[in-house]
Amino acid sequence: MKPYYWESQHGNFGDDLNLWLWDFLLPGFREVHPETLLVGVGTVLNRALLPKATHKLVIGSGFGYGTLPDMSDPKEWDIRSVRGPLTAAKVGVAPELGIIDPAVMVADLPEFQGLRKIYKRSFVPHWESAIAGLWPAICHAVGLNYIDPRGEAKDVIRKIGQSELIVAESMHGAILADAFRVPWTAVSTSHSINSFKWNDWAQTLGVTYRPRRVPVSTRAEAMIKGARFWGMDFQAKEPQPEDPNRRQIDGDLAVTEREPRQTSLRAAAKRALAAPATLALWQASRAAAPQLSKDSALAERKERFRTVLDGIRRDYF
Numbered sequence: 001m002k003p004y005y006w007e008s009q010h011g012n013f014g015d016d017l018n019l020w021l022w023d024f025l026l027p028g029f030r031e032v033h034p035e036t037l038l039v040g041v042g043t044v045l046n047r048a049l050l051p052k053a054t055h056k057l058v059i060g061s062g063f064g065y066g067t068l069p070d071m072s073d074p075k076e077w078d079i080r081s082v083r084g085p086l087t088a089a090k091v092g093v094a095p096e097l098g099i100i101d102p103a104v105m106v107a108d109l110p111e112f113q114g115l116r117k118i119y120k121r122s123f124v125p126h127w128e129s130a131i132a133g134l135w136p137a138i139c140h141a142v143g144l145n146y147i148d149p150r151g152e153a154k155d156v157i158r159k160i161g162q163s164e165l166i167v168a169e170s171m172h173g174a175i176l177a178d179a180f181r182v183p184w185t186a187v188s189t190s191h192s193i194n195s196f197k198w199n200d201w202a203q204t205l206g207v208t209y210r211p212r213r214v215p216v217s218t219r220a221e222a223m224i225k226g227a228r229f230w231g232m233d234f235q236a237k238e239p240q241p242e243d244p245n246r247r248q249i250d251g252d253l254a255v256t257e258r259e260p261r262q263t264s265l266r267a268a269a270k271r272a273l274a275a276p277a278t279l280a281l282w283q284a285s286r287a288a289a290p291q292l293s294k295d296s297a298l299a300e301r302k303e304r305f306r307t308v309l310d311g312i313r314r315d316y317f
Contacts, residue, residue, distance in 0.1 A: 001029045001036045001057065001316075006044050011150035012127045013157065014172030015042050017103060020154075024109055025102070025309055032316055036078075041103050043197050045069065045087065052076075057316070059308065060102035063087045064197035081308045084200035099308065100204050100301040103172055106157055107179040108302075115161040115180070119145040121285050122163040124156075124173030129189055132220040134274045141271075142282040149173065167285050169214075171198050178205065178298065183290035186211040187281070190225040204301055205293035212284045217277040218270060230273060 005018035018040050022029055029038060036055045039045075043064040050056060050069055055076060062083030071077045071091055081099045082088050088098035106112065122145040125135050130148055139146035147159045149170045157176055160166060166177035166184040171194075177184040186198070188211035198209040215229070216222045222229035271278075 001033050001038045003029075003038045003040060004044065004050070004056075005040065006042050006049060008127060008150075010127055010131060011152075013149050013151065013153040014103065014170065014175075016153040017041060017106060017157070021102065021106060025105055026312065028317065036316070041101065043083075043194070045071075045082070045091065057312070058082065059312070060100065060305070061087075062101070062197050062200055063090045064194045064200070080312060081305065083197070084202075084204045086196060086200040086203065098200070098204065099304050101172075101175050101201050102305065103175050104179040104298065104302060105305065106176060107161070111154070112158065112161055112180075115158065117162055117164050119159065119163040121145065121165045121167065122147050122159060123167045123281065123285070124149055124160065124170045126169045126189070126193060128224055129169060129217075129221060132218060132224050133189075134217040134221075134270060134277070137271060138217060138274055138278045138281055141278055142285065144281070144285055147173070165285070165290060167281065169193065169211075171201065174198075175201060178207070178291075178293050181292065181295075183292045185284055185287055185290045187214045187284050188212075189214050189216050189221070189277075190227040205297050207291050207293050212280070212287065214280040214284060215276045217274040219273075 003018050003022050005015045008015065022038060022040060036057050039056050039058045039061045041060060043062045044050065045061050045063040045068060046066040047069040048066050058077065058079045060081050060083055068090055071079065079093055079097065081097050082091060083101045085095045085098040088095050123139050124147045125133065127149045129135060130150055136146045145163065147156055149156060160173060160176045160182065161180040163182055166173055166182050167187055168174040168177060168184050169187050169189060174184045174186055186209055195209060202209045216225060216227045219229050222234045226235050
């Protein structure tokens with residue numbers, strides 16, 4: 001088998017963990033059934049992403065973007081589980097197959113056992129926010145540890161597990177926090193954050209996706225997301241191939257503006273313009289009652305997922 005995952009040119013730990021997670025969960029899977037594509041962690045049940053005429057084994061993937069492929073042919077699709085009940089309903093399989101996002105199993109890896117807490121509070125933004133936002137400086141200003149979701153996946157995950165609280169715009173930031181039993185608070189900087197996939201996962205564990213609103217931190221970030229910044233509405237721009245100055249955002253969005261030379265005065269001005277984002281993130285990090293699923297709910301879902309893995313070993317190995 002070959003693992004399939006969506007690969008961002010910028011890096012995104014929630015997708016990149018597919019590179020090694022399945023070697024832990026299904027040792028030897030790469031040596032069997034070379035005709036099969038293992039479709040695992042990620043919002044990848046999308047007609048534009050998955051190849052046709054290829055046998056696909058779906059283990060915990062989710063829907064949330066684009067158009068769902070025709071998954072009715074059992075010769076092409078073996079659907080053992082999906083991320084949650086919302087994806088199960090979209091695909092048209094039994095709700096019992098909407099078990100959990102497989103990323104929760106990362107917490108079982110030996111290398112992540114007994115992590116020492118070294119961060120009081122950490123912030124994990126969405127990868128789009130990390131590209132053009134001022135979030136490292138904002139985190140420094142409000143006493144948060146900044147975790148870049150574009151970093152090496154194991155390093156990002158380790159820092160999540162070493163935190164006492166996670167403020168998450170990244171869905172997998174919250175998923176991994178919950179898996180490591182770290183309380184988490186969800187935030188959102190724009191309407192571009194996909195609430196369907198968050199709710200899909202949240203319903204499996206009995207938690208609620210109710211993100212606290214945090215404004216975007218820079219004009220460039222607003223341009224990427226089609227958001228409002230200081231009273232001005234921006235629309236996400238389509239890339240213009242003939243423009244040599246564009247900054248490509250995974251083939252979907254582009255910022256076509258040259259970056260001006262940075263000076264201390266300009267940096268101070270950018271920090272001042274980011275004041276609403278700074279205040280809102282500080283408030284989110286100090287908000288009462290962060291979320292955490294019940295131990296019993298997480299344990300039950302993981303056990304159901306292990307049963308799925310047992311069936312796959314029986315049928316494919």
